[in-house]
Amino acid sequence: MSVQAYGAAGVPEIDSAPTQEVVWHHRHLLDVDALTWPEIELIMRTTDEMKGILARPIRKVPALNGRRVTTLFYEASTRTRVSFETAARNLSADVVSISTATSSVTKGESLVDTIRTLEALGAEILVMRHSVSGAPYLAAEVFGGHVLNGGDGWHAHPTQALLDLYTMRQHLPGGDLRGRKVAIVGDILHSRVARSNIWSLTAAGADLWLCGPATLLRGMDRWATAWGDGAIPGHGRFHVTSDVEVAVRDADVVMALRIQRERMQGGLLPSLREYAARFGLNAERVSLAKPEAIVMHPGPMNEGVEIAPDVAVSGRAVITEQVANGVAVRMALLYLLAGAHETGRPHDAHSGEAIR
C-alpha cells in the first residue's frame, strides 16, 4: 500500500517513488548499457511529460531553477550542444557553455584539471562530448556532480539512442518494439550512435540489423555472434550484414548513419560515389521496407551519400522529429540525474556505474 505522507521537515513530501515503481538511482548517465528496461521506460515516460511542457504556451518549468549545467564539448557539434542547452534552459537551469575553441583546453590543460576547475566554479551537471572513448568515465571519477555523456569517441551516445528509441516508439503501435525490424545502415565501426543503439534496441526486443561495407563493420560480427539469444541478461540478439537489401527488407525502421570523408583517406572506402551506389538509402531501397516504415538519421546528413535527398524529405522521414524529441529526452535525463543522490548503491552489472 502506498500512501501520501506529510513529513515533519517542513517540506511537503510529494509521493517520493513508491516501492513498486522504478526508482532512478544513477548519478551519471554514461551509456545505456547501465540501464535496465524499467529505467529506460521511466526515461520514456518522463520524456512524455517533457513533450507536454514543450507543447505549452510557456515552454519552461522551474524544475532545475538555480542548478548549474555546464556543457563541455571537446568536439565541434553545434546541434547536440544546442539541444542540451535548450533542454537545460527549459528546466530553468543556469547554463555555462565551454568548447575547445574558447577554453584553456587548447592550452593543453588536462581533462581532469579542467573538470576540477569547472567543479570549483560551481558546475553541478556536466554534459560532455569527447573524441576519446571512455573519457566521460574518467570525468565521472573526478567530478563531484553528475556527468551526462553527450558522445564519447566510437563508444557511446546514450541521449541519441534514447531519442531514437522514443521516436521509434511514437511511430509503432503501442510503442512496442518487440519483434519490429530496425535496420541501421552505414559506418557502424566508428559509430557511437550504433553502439548505444545496440544496447537500447536489444533491450527493447527489436529485431536489429546492422549493415555496412565489411571495412566499416569490423568486429561487429564477433559481437553479434557472442550475443546469441539470452546470452546477455536483458538483451536480445542482433544481426550483421553487408547486404543492404537483406537489412532493409520488411523493416519497420530504417536508419542511415553519416559517412565521413576521412574513411576514404583511411583506405576503408573506394569513394563516396561507390558508397552511395551500394549502401545509400534511396527510394528504391526504402521501398523494400514496410509501407509504413519510418526513415531516421542522427544528423548531420550527407544528402546524396548515405541518404538520397528525396528520401530525407519524404513523408517517411522523421528526422526533424528526432531533433525535437532530442530536447525532450535531454530534459528528462537532466531532470532525473539532478535528483539522484548518494545512496551507497553498489555497482551496476554492466558498466560498473556506481552512485558514489
Next chain:
Amino acid sequence: MTDRQIMTGEEIRRAIVRISHEIVEKHAGTDGLAIVGIQRRGVPLAKRVAAAIEEHEGVRLPVGALDITFYRDDLSLVAQQPIVKGTDLPFDLNGTTVVLVDDVLYTGRTIRCAMDALVDFGRPRAIRLAVLIDRGHRELPIRADHVGKNVPTSREEIVKVHVEEVDGSEEVTIGRQLRAGEPAAGRQ
C-alpha cells in the same frame, strides 16, 4: 507505531459534499468554474467534488489534473526524483475560476507550486483552494477557501489520507513520524 483514525470513509464523503455546496455558494453558481486536482490524491477528490456538484446542480464542470513535480522547490532535498504523474487540463484556463483540490494542506509549498504551474497554462480569473484536511504549520501566506476538517497536529505527526482509487481504502489517519533507527515498516 499505531495510526489513529480521524475520519471514516463516510465522514470523507460528507465533507466532500459540503465542500461542493460551499464552492457553488461562494461562486454564486457554476458559470466559468473548473475543478483541478493536484496529483496524486487531489485528483480523485477533485473528481468527487465535480460529481457532487453535478448531482445537486445538474452541471458537469470541467475537471483537470495538475502535476506539480517540475515546480517543486525542494528537488535537491529529496532522495530520488518523484515520479511524474502527468498534467491534464482539457479546457481553456483563461478567464476560468479554478478550484484547486488537494488532500492535505500543510506548509503551503505544494499549493504555491500548483499556482506556479497553473499560470504557465494560462491566466485564470481566480484560483481558489479546497482541501480535505488542514493540519496547520503554514510556511507561506496561503489559506484554504474550503476545508473538510481542521486537524491540530504537531510537526512530528503524519497525516495520511487514503482514497479508494489510489490506496484501496477510505479513511484519514494520524501517526507519529518515524525516528532514525526505527523500523520503516508501516510507513508505506
Next chain:
Amino acid sequence: MSPRAKTTGAASAAGPKVGEVVERFELEKAWLVDPVSGREGPGEIVVRDGVLESVVWLEGEEAQGVTDKGVVVGPGFFDLHAHFREPGFEDAETVASGSAAAAHGGYTTVAVMPNTSPALDDPGVLERIRSASRASGSPVEILAFGAVSAGRAGEQLSAMGELADAGVIGYSDDGAPVKTPKLLRSALLYAGMLGLPVVEHAEDIELTAAAEAHDGYVASILGLQGWPAAAEVNAVSRDLGVLADALADEPRARLHLTHLSTAASLDLVRRARAAGLPVTCDVTPHHLALADEWIAGSRRWSWEALSADGGSRDPWADGALTAWPYNTSLRVNPPLRTAADAAACLAALLDGTASAVVTDHAPHTVVDKEVEFGRASNGISGIETALGVLLALVDAGKLSLAGAIAALTTGPAAIVAGWPAAAATPAARKRGLTEGAPADLVVFDRADRWAVTEASLLSKGKNSPLIGRELSGRVLLTIAGGKLAYEDPQA
C-alpha cells in the same frame, strides 16, 4: 619474518640496513626451492658474512609441518626487462626507486631497457646509470641493454661495439620495434659479431597506429580502436625471417623476442625453435594473468575467464564487470589480450617456448596516466607484483611453485647464457641456492597476503591495475650479492 629467523648486520645490533653486508641470517624450517638442482623441500639456511654458508635439507621428523604453503626461500629473481626511466624521466622512476621496488618484489638483478632520454646508445649513458645505482646504495645488480639504433631513431646503428665493451648484455629499441627489416638484419649481424642478441619488441606499427586495446570483442563494445594480434604476428614473422637470413652470414646472431602476448606469435616461435633457430622469448605476468576484459571492468584472473572450449567467457554475460571501466593502468603495449591468449602464454611457459617471465616494469607519472584512456602512456608498474601474480597461478594449480621460481631465476639466466659474449658474465650465472656463494636470495611467505596500494608500492609508478587487490607471498627479505636489499618493515 618467521619467529625462528634472525638477521644481524654489520652496522648495528638491530639488523643491517639496505646495502650492508648481512653478517648473519638463519632461517629454520622453511620451504627451500633450488631451481638449479631442481630440488625443493623443507630445509634451513645460514648466511654468514654475506655468504650462503649452509643449506640443509631436512628429512623425517625434522621436516614435519613444513610445507610449500608457508615461508619459502628461493634464489634472488632476475628481471630481464624493466624500465627505470633514468636518465630523462626521473619523475616516473629512478635507478634508486626502481631498485628499491625490485628488491621489494624479490629481484636481485634487473636488466633495464635503453629507452631513456638520452637513449642508452653510448657508454656515457650506461655510466650514468651505474653511477646512479652505486649512489642508491642498493645492492640490486643493474644490467642494461643498449639501443639498437642511435637515439632509437631507427636510422643507423648505435655505438654497439663501445656499448659491448662497456658491458651491455644486448641491444633493443624496446618501446618500439627495430624500425626496418634492413636495419634489423644489420643489427643482428653486428650484434652477433659481438656475441650479443637483439631483443625485439615485436609490433607492426602500421597496424597499431592509434590503437587502444586488443582488437577483439571487448574493444568492439567499448569503442576502443583495435590493436590486432596480427601486428605482433607480422613483426615476429618478419624478425624470424630476418634472423634466418642473418644466420647464414653470422652464426652467432641471436634474437630474443620480449613480452609476446598472442597465441599465434608464440606458435611461430615454437616452430622456429623446433627448426633450430636461435630464438628465445619471454612473457609478462600481466599477459599471463590479466585479459582485455579488465578494461571493461572485470577483475577476474585470465584463467577464470577461460571458457570450457578454450575461448574467452563473456564478462557482460557473466556479470563479471565489477570495477570502473577504462582504467588507464590497463593500457599497455602489447595490449592485454584475450583469456585464450593468456592461456597460450602460460602454455608457452610450460613447454619451454617462453623460458622466462619478465616484468616489463613500466612506471609512469600521474600526469601520463590520469588522462583519457586513448591518450594514456602505455605500461604497467609491475616489478613488485610479479611474484604475487605468479603465485596466483600457483594457487590456482596452473603452475608449480618450482616452475614459477624457475621462470624468475634460471629461466632468464639460461637465455642470457645463450648469448655468446654474455655467457661468461655474472649475468648468466646459475641462480640456485649454492653453498659458499654470495647470498642472493628471497624469502617470502605464501601464507601472508599483502595489499597492493599506492603506499605499499615502492616504485614511483603507481600505475598498477592490481591496486586495491591483495596478493599472496609477502616478501620478507631480499639479499642481493650478500647485502641486504629489502626487509619487510614488520618482519
